Amino acid sequence: xxxxxxxxILKEVDADVVVxxxxxxxxxxxxxxxxxxxGLVIHEANAKPGLxxxxxxRFADEVFVSVPGxxxxxxxxxxxxxxxxxxxxxxSRSAGREFFGLSSDAPxxxxxxxxxxxxxxxxxxxxxxxxxxxxxxxxLHGYGPKNVSPTSRAxxxxxSYFDRMDLxxxxxxxxxxxxxxxxxxxVSAVGLPTIFVPLPIGNGEQKLNAxxxxxxxxxxxxxxxxxxxxxxxxxxxSLVKDGVKLNEMSQAAARCGVKDAGLQLAERVLGVxxxxxxxxxxxxxxxx
Numbered sequence: 001x002x003x004x005x006x007x008x009i010l011k012e013v014d015a016d017v018v019v020x021x022x023x024x025x026x027x028x029x030x031x032x033x034x035x036x037x038x039g040l041v042i043h044e045a046n047a048k049p050g051l052x053x054x055x056x057x058r059f060a061d062e063v064f065v066s067v068p069g070x071x072x073x074x075x076x077x078x079x080x081x082x083x084x085x086x087x088x089x090x091x092s093r094s095a096g097r098e099f100f101g102l103s104s105d106a107p108x109x110x111x112x113x114x115x116x117x118x119x120x121x122x123x124x125x126x127x128x129x130x131x132x133x134x135x136x137x138x139x140l141h142g143y144g145p146k147n148v149s150p151t152s153r154a155x156x157x158x159x160s161y162f163d164r165m166d167l168x169x170x171x172x173x174x175x176x177x178x179x180x181x182x183x184x185x186x187v188s189a190v191g192l193p194t195i196f197v198p199l200p201i202g203n204g205e206q207k208l209n210a211x212x213x214x215x216x217x218x219x220x221x222x223x224x225x226x227x228x229x230x231x232x233x234x235x236x237x238s239l240v241k242d243g244v245k246l247n248e249m250s251q252a253a254a255r256c257g258v259k260d261a262g263l264q265l266a267e268r269v270l271g272v273x274x275x276x277x278x279x280x281x282x283x284x285x286x287x288x
């Protein structure tokens with residue numbers, strides 16, 4: 001049913017190419033593109049691909065992967081929104097601090113767990129907050145719109161959702177977050193040293209997502225079950241107080257990031273679209 005509906009839509013809009021990033025909702029569109037002889041480009045962001053991209057990789061015109069070897073295809077970083085791709089953290093630092101009401105002097109730990117937050121990270125931040133504040137570390141916390149709103153206090157800014165993620169990155173000296181593919185792509189592109197707490201479900205792709213940046217020296221990875229207030233307070237305290245170490249991590253993270261992947265992908269997608277448009281035109285002429 002979904003594939004037939006997708007076919008109808010592709011025909012109605014006279015599509016030349018379908019671009020997909022995986023997920024269960026993508027599979028009907030992939031199959032429809034094949035049936036109507038429409039171009040297909042897929043991008044696999046995770047180290048372990050899902051079923052939709054595994055299947056589509058067999059017949060797609062172009063296959064791109066963020067992690068080499070996850071599928072047989074061309075390595076290309078995940079495209080980023082322009083506000084992140086164009087961000088200069090140092091240049092925007094003052095604007096970020098001012099936007100969130102943070103001091104310009106004290107270091108900032110940026111905490112978030114994706115768009116919906118992360119319960120375990122939220123719990124540990126609540127427990128470690130007194131110790132972090134005592135060390136003079138400010139905390140900018142995106143706790144997630146589905147979670148209970150924490151009480152803000154001096155040095156602690158809690159928001160349900162970051163509408164200006166670029167300014168959040170600019171304000172921060174260190175990140176604490178999950179390791180989804182988009183998160184890893186963004187923090188590496190902006191050069192933000194990060195403590196990753198991979199989500200301990202699924203096929204383990206989040207831990208694999210984080211390994212490249214961690215192995216390069218730009219991140220620290222800790223298992224969800226091992227994260228606790230004592231460890232976090234000590235780890236964050238030692239990192240933000242060591243400017244040399246933090247700068248080295250920032251440079252290492254940035255070397256793992258790619259800011260122009262969106263442009264690269266757009267050029268390849270247009271190439272596929274033009275080829276399929278040309279083939280359609282030829283077939284129409286031959287049949288007229």
